[in-house]
Amino acid sequence: MSSTFQLASGIEELQLENGLKVLLKPVSSSNAISTFVFYRVGSRNERPGITGSSHWCEHMMFKGGGKLGKGDVHTLVSTEGGRNNAFTDQDLTAYFETLPKEKLELALFIESERMTNSSFRPEEVASERQVIISEREGSENYPSYLLREEVFSMAFRVHPYRWPVVGWKSDLQNMTRGDLYEHYRKYYHPNNALLVVCGNFDLREGADLARKYFSDIKPGNETPPREIGLIEPEQNGERNSKLVRPGTLNYVAAGFHLPSILHEDMPALIVMTTVLGGWRGLIGFSADRYVPRSNRLYRKLVSGKIVSDVNVYFPVNIDPGLLYFDLTVLPGVALEKAKIALLSELDALGDTLPTEKEMQVAFNQIKSWHAYENDGVGLQAQSIGLMEIMGRRSLADDLISRALTVTPERVSAVARKYLPEKNRTSSTYESRA
Amino acid sequence: MSFIELDRDRLSNGITIIANSNKNVESVAFAGSIKSGAMLDPSGGFGTAELVSRLLTRGTKSRTGEEISQKIEEMGATLQFSNYDESVSFTGRCHSDYVEQILRILSDCLCNPSFKEDEVEKAKGELISDLEAERDETRSMAYRSLLSLIYGKYEIYGRDPLGSLESALRLTSDDATRFHETHYNSETMIIAATGRFERSELVSKMESALGSWHTKKRADKKPDIADSTSPSLQSVPMEHKSQVDIGIGARAVPRSDEEFYSLNLGNLIFGRIGLYGRLGKSVRDEKGLAYYCFSALQSKLFAGHIAIMAGVNPKNVERGVEGITEEIRKISSEPLSEQELLTGRKNLRGSLSLALESSVERASLIHDIEYFSLGLDYIERYAQILDLITSESVLKAFEKYFKPEMFSLAAAGPVASRNLELPGAITVK
Numbered sequence: 001m002s003s004t005f006q007l008a009s010g011i012e013e014l015q016l017e018n019g020l021k022v023l024l025k026p027v028s029s030s031n032a033i034s035t036f037v038f039y040r041v042g043s044r045n046e047r048p049g050i051t052g053s054s055h056w057c058e059h060m061m062f063k064g065g066g067k068l069g070k071g072d073v074h075t076l077v078s079t080e081g082g083r084n085n086a087f088t089d090q091d092l093t094a095y096f097e098t099l100p101k102e103k104l105e106l107a108l109f110i111e112s113e114r115m116t117n118s119s120f121r122p123e124e125v126a127s128e129r130q131v132i133i134s135e136r137e138g139s140e141n142y143p144s145y146l147l148r149e150e151v152f153s154m155a156f157r158v159h160p161y162r163w164p165v166v167g168w169k170s171d172l173q174n175m176t177r178g179d180l181y182e183h184y185r186k187y188y189h190p191n192n193a194l195l196v197v198c199g200n201f202d203l204r205e206g207a208d209l210a211r212k213y214f215s216d217i218k219p220g221n222e223t224p225p226r227e228i229g230l231i232e233p234e235q236n237g238e239r240n241s242k243l244v245r246p247g248t249l250n251y252v253a254a255g256f257h258l259p260s261i262l263h264e265d266m267p268a269l270i271v272m273t274t275v276l277g278g279w280r281g282l283i284g285f286s287a288d289r290y291v292p293r294s295n296r297l298y299r300k301l302v303s304g305k306i307v308s309d310v311n312v313y314f315p316v317n318i319d320p321g322l323l324y325f326d327l328t329v330l331p332g333v334a335l336e337k338a339k340i341a342l343l344s345e346l347d348a349l350g351d352t353l354p355t356e357k358e359m360q361v362a363f364n365q366i367k368s369w370h371a372y373e374n375d376g377v378g379l380q381a382q383s384i385g386l387m388e389i390m391g392r393r394s395l396a397d398d399l400i401s402r403a404l405t406v407t408p409e410r411v412s413a414v415a416r417k418y419l420p421e422k423n424r425t426s427s428t429y430e431s432r433a
Numbered sequence: 434m435s436f437i438e439l440d441r442d443r444l445s446n447g448i449t450i451i452a453n454s455n456k457n458v459e460s461v462a463f464a465g466s467i468k469s470g471a472m473l474d475p476s477g478g479f480g481t482a483e484l485v486s487r488l489l490t491r492g493t494k495s496r497t498g499e500e501i502s503q504k505i506e507e508m509g510a511t512l513q514f515s516n517y518d519e520s521v522s523f524t525g526r527c528h529s530d531y532v533e534q535i536l537r538i539l540s541d542c543l544c545n546p547s548f549k550e551d552e553v554e555k556a557k558g559e560l561i562s563d564l565e566a567e568r569d570e571t572r573s574m575a576y577r578s579l580l581s582l583i584y585g586k587y588e589i590y591g592r593d594p595l596g597s598l599e600s601a602l603r604l605t606s607d608d609a610t611r612f613h614e615t616h617y618n619s620e621t622m623i624i625a626a627t628g629r630f631e632r633s634e635l636v637s638k639m640e641s642a643l644g645s646w647h648t649k650k651r652a653d654k655k656p657d658i659a660d661s662t663s664p665s666l667q668s669v670p671m672e673h674k675s676q677v678d679i680g681i682g683a684r685a686v687p688r689s690d691e692e693f694y695s696l697n698l699g700n701l702i703f704g705r706i707g708l709y710g711r712l713g714k715s716v717r718d719e720k721g722l723a724y725y726c727f728s729a730l731q732s733k734l735f736a737g738h739i740a741i742m743a744g745v746n747p748k749n750v751e752r753g754v755e756g757i758t759e760e761i762r763k764i765s766s767e768p769l770s771e772q773e774l775l776t777g778r779k780n781l782r783g784s785l786s787l788a789l790e791s792s793v794e795r796a797s798l799i800h801d802i803e804y805f806s807l808g809l810d811y812i813e814r815y816a817q818i819l820d821l822i823t824s825e826s827v828l829k830a831f832e833k834y835f836k837p838e839m840f841s842l843a844a845a846g847p848v849a850s851r852n853l854e855l856p857g858a859i860t861v862k
Binding site for chain 2: 004005029030031032062070071073074075077078079080081082083085098099100126127128129130131132133134135136137138140141142143245246247248249278289290291292293294298299302303305308309328330331357360361364365367368369371372375376377378379431
């Protein structure tokens with residue numbers, strides 16, 4: 001297979017005087033353009049009392065201010081047949097519009113207004129409080145969400161990755177308009193943002209439009225430092241818990257601390273993850289419903305009639321994150337049996353090298369998904385921006401190419417280093433009628 | 434509006450191929466279907482179609498399930514089957530170098546499944562687990578309950594394509610074999626493909642891989658669809674949950690109905706456009722009652738329905754239903770504004786164009802064009818179709834299908850103490 005896809009190729013960089021970095025990637029075969037504006041703010045930039053503020057700010061960005069009225073963003077984009085939305089994660093917040101190719105200016109107008117003029121009217125803050133609490137309560141209905149929240153809150157004691165992006169409910173009930181607006185003003189300015197444009201546009205015109213809409217925006221007084229000053233201490237023993245709730249099925253989850261996505265072990269950890277649980281891309285947005293089956297965990301746990309479902313989530317984080325596994329235990333199988341089966345399979349990788357066949361399957365999946373997860377200008381703009389926020393736009397290309405040179409010995413070595421009991425946090429969810 | 438070139442070919446056994454060559458990508462994406470979905474489940478054997486679809490990649494006469502997965506993933510490819518009420522669909526992706534190999538695997542899975550006892554038992558276990566998970570999900574329970582109210586619990590479109598716990602336990606390898614032999618018919622199969630290939634070469638590879646699959650002839654008759662049910666209400670108490678999911682819905686039209694386009698545009702304005710249209714503006718933005726509140730028009734081959742879904746705090750359930758009912762009343766009694774009409778048209782036109790951007794979406798769109806017999810010139814004609822929609826045609830369709838008195842209501846979550854009423858019984862202040 002001769003896949004030649006390179007995410008970071010053909011990108012032009014423009015640096016505005018106010019600190020905004022602009023990445024432009026023309027794709028002449030497309031009929032669309034996609035713009036993403038990323039802010040270097042996510043739940044890692046919060047503190048107890050205002051957990052969920054980054055996500056709440058994201059919601060407020062649709063409520064108007066400046067030249068935009070409430071709901072205008074949706075109206076302007078949908079009138080042109082486009083798509084728009086936003087998402088908040090642990091390390092970043094992103095806003096996007098994908099539109100017909102001749103509508104680049106509209107997207108840039110929207111994002112320039114949002115960067116500086118959102119009004120945070122008190123009545124809108126009050127109304128959105130209920131919406132966000134409702135979003136959280138909707139998630140709480142799922143055992144998998146509760147289990148994830150449990151594991152992350154145990155695994156991290158110091159670092160803000162311990163709280164969920166949506167925030168703790170008590171903070172959502174008590175946070176004030178002032179807290180939110182302060183958070184917005186601190187992080188929403190050009191020197192803390194990144195604009196990515198991908199699609200069918202003329203490079204010079206794209207650069208001129210970026211200047212037209214963003215160069216007059218004043219920079220923030222100070223650029224928030226990349227380091228947040230909170231370092232998770234090394235874990236020195238397993239942490240575990242047991243949730244018991246009404247329900248129909250039992251679940252198991254386990255997390256292991258991994259380093260930052262920029263760490264030199266990450267290529268080997270990508271291959272390790274793939275050998276264990278298959279690969280569906282670095283970011284996972286385009287994974288659709290494909291379930292990789294040619295991997296150790298599926299063979300042992302699903303084919304072995306212990307669980308009905310096993311998922312592995314690979315952390316793409318600025319700070320050290322968590323490699324997360326979750327299992328849905330088959331009815332009639334003991335929870336403990338499923339947990340032991342998972343852990344013994346993880347241990348086994350440290351003891352037995354992956355076979356040549358396993359390595360080949362892993363390499364081909366990793367290589368193919370690099371192209372699949374960048375299918376279309378929207379996904380490409382998103383990946384370019386995410387990688388740039390993580391450290392550099394070529395990061396995905398580099399990780400993939402370096403992963404393809406990893407040896408079986410390295411895979412076992414990183415399994416021994418990162419999957420031992422002392423680095424593990426696990427929880428079980430036991431359903432009772 | 435961008436256009437793409439589509440060609441239709443038929444293999445010697447009747448399989449329809451819709452191809453769109455696109456040299457701008459390195460890969461090929463497939464989307465296909467075969468009309469062997471849950472509607473063909475035998476009485477007492479609900480879930481058979483689901484079980485069969487799960488077993489297609491679990492072993493054939495010449496390969497084990499593990500060998501199939503190994504082969505697919507060695508190529509960095511994907512291939513998966515999913516069962517729905519009308520059809521079993523399949524999707525796949527591969528590098529263009531591997532098209533022939535992936536087609537041979539697809540062929541093997543479809544033509545020669547082995548339905549070995551141990552694989553059947555495994556697949557049944559997973560199916561039972563999925564049914565149990567569904568029983569604990571408020572959103573799934575609200576939606577499934579709503580469909581059973583709209584169509585009838587045991588009727589096509591009303592029952593769960595997964596089947597039921599009781600029937601899943603009874604299913605056997607023989608049931609799967611019989612279902613496959615009887616209902617997997619090449620003449621009902623469509624494969625849409627887009628990506629890097631020469632059309633003639635692709636068709637030749639498909640003929641070589643799939644053309645010799647000879648299946649029993651089957652009369653492709655329209656299934657019996659039960660008459661419209663009276664609006665009714667169902668509560669599914671799940672007191673340990675934080676949120677109530679509600680579903681409000683009624684029968685609408687099949688995809689081929691001439692009123693589909695008016696209803697679709699009206700529904701876009703009502704509950705989809707720009708984060709949920711009028712519903713989102715009222716129930717989410719103004720009243721702050723729900724994180725999500727949208728309306729979906731599901732028009733299928735033989736029937737259709739509208740399902741309005743919302744997630745609300747238990748104490749707001751009644752207000753949520755009232756808010757939705759108020760919007761139903763408005764849209765079924767007042768014409769859309771000219772601006773809404775124009776916005777709706779532009780949005781639908783633009784959305785179709787954007788769906789061509791990614792290979793996966795493009796394959797799916799091409800498949801649907803053939804599945805619903807829309808014609809290979811559909812994309813070219815789409816703007817004209819939309820231009821024929823007027824505020825009057827939308828209102829006429831909504832007066833017919835969208836009166837509050839027609840809607841059923843299902844709610845799942847902490848609802849035991851709630852005082853629910855059908856939309857038709859609610860007097861909006």
